[in-house]
Amino acid sequence: MLLAQILTNGLLLGGLYGLMALGMALIWGVLNIVNLAHGALIMLGGYAVYFMFTAAGIDPFAALPVAMLVMFAFGYALQRFLLNLIVRSAPLNTLLITFGLDVVLTYLAQLAFSADFRAINPSYAGANVTVLGITIPLARLAAFAVALVLAAALWLLLERTRLGRAIRATAQNLVAARLYGVDPRQLYAVTFGIGAALAGAAGGLYGVVSQLTPYVGTNLTVKSFVIAIMGGLENPFGILAGGLVIGVAEALAALYLGPTFTDAISFGLLVVILVARPVRSLKGA
Amino acid sequence: MRWAALALIAALLAILPWVGDDVMIQYGINALLVATLAQAWNIIGGFTGYASFGNSVFYGLGTYGTAIAMVQFGLPFGVGLALGGALGMLCALLLGLPILRLRGHYFAIATLGLSATMAAIVANLDIAGRNIGLILPLTRNDAMFYEASLALLAATTLTVIWLALSRFGMGLIAIREDEDAAAVMGVNTTFYKVVALVLSSFFTAVAGGIHAYWITFIDPASAFDLTLNVRMVIMAVFGGPGTVFGPLIGSFILSSVYDWLASSISTAAALLFGLVIVIAVVFMPRGLIDLGAGLRRVGWRYLLQNIRLHRI
Numbered sequence: 001m002l003l004a005q006i007l008t009n010g011l012l013l014g015g016l017y018g019l020m021a022l023g024m025a026l027i028w029g030v031l032n033i034v035n036l037a038h039g040a041l042i043m044l045g046g047y048a049v050y051f052m053f054t055a056a057g058i059d060p061f062a063a064l065p066v067a068m069l070v071m072f073a074f075g076y077a078l079q080r081f082l083l084n085l086i087v088r089s090a091p092l093n094t095l096l097i098t099f100g101l102d103v104v105l106t107y108l109a110q111l112a113f114s115a116d117f118r119a120i121n122p123s124y125a126g127a128n129v130t131v132l133g134i135t136i137p138l139a140r141l142a143a144f145a146v147a148l149v150l151a152a153a154l155w156l157l158l159e160r161t162r163l164g165r166a167i168r169a170t171a172q173n174l175v176a177a178r179l180y181g182v183d184p185r186q187l188y189a190v191t192f193g194i195g196a197a198l199a200g201a202a203g204g205l206y207g208v209v210s211q212l213t214p215y216v217g218t219n220l221t222v223k224s225f226v227i228a229i230m231g232g233l234e235n236p237f238g239i240l241a242g243g244l245v246i247g248v249a250e251a252l253a254a255l256y257l258g259p260t261f262t263d264a265i266s267f268g269l270l271v272v273i274l275v276a277r278p279v280r281s282l283k284g285a
Numbered sequence: 286m287r288w289a290a291l292a293l294i295a296a297l298l299a300i301l302p303w304v305g306d307d308v309m310i311q312y313g314i315n316a317l318l319v320a321t322l323a324q325a326w327n328i329i330g331g332f333t334g335y336a337s338f339g340n341s342v343f344y345g346l347g348t349y350g351t352a353i354a355m356v357q358f359g360l361p362f363g364v365g366l367a368l369g370g371a372l373g374m375l376c377a378l379l380l381g382l383p384i385l386r387l388r389g390h391y392f393a394i395a396t397l398g399l400s401a402t403m404a405a406i407v408a409n410l411d412i413a414g415r416n417i418g419l420i421l422p423l424t425r426n427d428a429m430f431y432e433a434s435l436a437l438l439a440a441t442t443l444t445v446i447w448l449a450l451s452r453f454g455m456g457l458i459a460i461r462e463d464e465d466a467a468a469v470m471g472v473n474t475t476f477y478k479v480v481a482l483v484l485s486s487f488f489t490a491v492a493g494g495i496h497a498y499w500i501t502f503i504d505p506a507s508a509f510d511l512t513l514n515v516r517m518v519i520m521a522v523f524g525g526p527g528t529v530f531g532p533l534i535g536s537f538i539l540s541s542v543y544d545w546l547a548s549s550i551s552t553a554a555a556l557l558f559g560l561v562i563v564i565a566v567v568f569m570p571r572g573l574i575d576l577g578a579g580l581r582r583v584g585w586r587y588l589l590q591n592i593r594l595h596r597i
Contacts, residue, residue, distance in 0.1 A: 034390050082563070089570045089595040091389055092336050096522055097566040099515060103559030111556070184597050218511075222401070225394055264405030267398035274395045275383045 014247020075196025
């Protein structure tokens, strides 16, 4: 029974991990930018929901779309007016500039919001349902459901809309997409905005199931990265599955090896997967 | 002439412990060690083009190798340092063979994973003091630490000068520019890359050992600190990766700026540090050394030229 409970916890958390990684994978796959500030975007989204909840009393799940809009605008501007300037620079430079952004955003958040732990605690935060002896926290279940819905929405956007087709075309071949009338500046900014909006949603949910500080970002960036690689950058559901694998692996590691090993497990897995992956898929890295 | 200038600078730096005060010497030790780390990273990241985020692993292993030798086995500092360096090189050799097959972002991230994994492993070893860490014997001899750091930086820089002048270094640059082409030209890429990583790991690990004995206390979180690795990369890239003096200039300027900011406006120091990085990447993506050459060539237009070249 303990095992079933642990697996359930891992799966529920894994869905949220998958949502975190969606935005990173989208930006990486289309813009070829490994966004080290992704965790900071998640953190900002979390604070947006936190303040809407505490200051205006808006339910965190109702506040999510607003936070996503805000983060979309922020991400759009960031790409349009800053990252577009260096997007064709050496890969190391995109890593560096997003690292610099991560530092800037983290410390701005620290100045603005202080370093206190904050949790988004709606009245139903402690509510549970028990199914077959397994306790399921309702808030986590809802977060998991939102992650699923957003992954499905992203899939629909990419596969079924004109914008999605333009995004996929740009990811495949920038020059050809340009010839067909795609404005890459605009498209890059919109794609980054969508990635930031997904990060914002993940941040709001993270604030509900865990605690926010200005410093949560780095850890979440690395986690998103691992999942994005495992999921393979292309299919939103693959990335969600990657999140579930990491969530379950971490939960099992915490149970059998001790909690200090949770991070080591995801990274150890990452190294093994990277080295064992067929070389074919490393093209264009 | 150039060599004479270099020797003069080294000699000037070497007499600092006799003329400077304690604060200056301590700042010097820190600056020299960080410069060593940036220069060592330059071997694998700048010359070979493999952005290693695993150098903090070598640093941590050097730290722990030295500390375990001194604390658990009572060995002298010199022996501990040698063991720490050897441990770093062994790790680079064993991990380099599989991981150096990865390219680009994938290599960067695989090495990123290593440092987190290694920290967790060390935190569960009894001989390494588990989560609590180790306390080394106390020595109050900052002049010795200063000279040791300076000697290490000199050795690292001489190695990089050798790379810049030798056939081996040319091979590394060829790998950076186009690995497949280098292989076709007869460069044994695996051998070259592994040697570059092992060289880089040795200097990094020894710097870790010196720092451990100087600071006298180590724990997994500080020994395998990923932000230290990021600092190495930033300093090398800020100065000019793949050049001999870029990483030195970059690290001295950035550590001075950072220390100055931290002492005058503590909270905003990291913020401004981040801003400097962002602005530097936009306006001088190839580092200070290239900025110098560019300014001589086309003047201030160089800054805008970079944007025009790299924007979409």
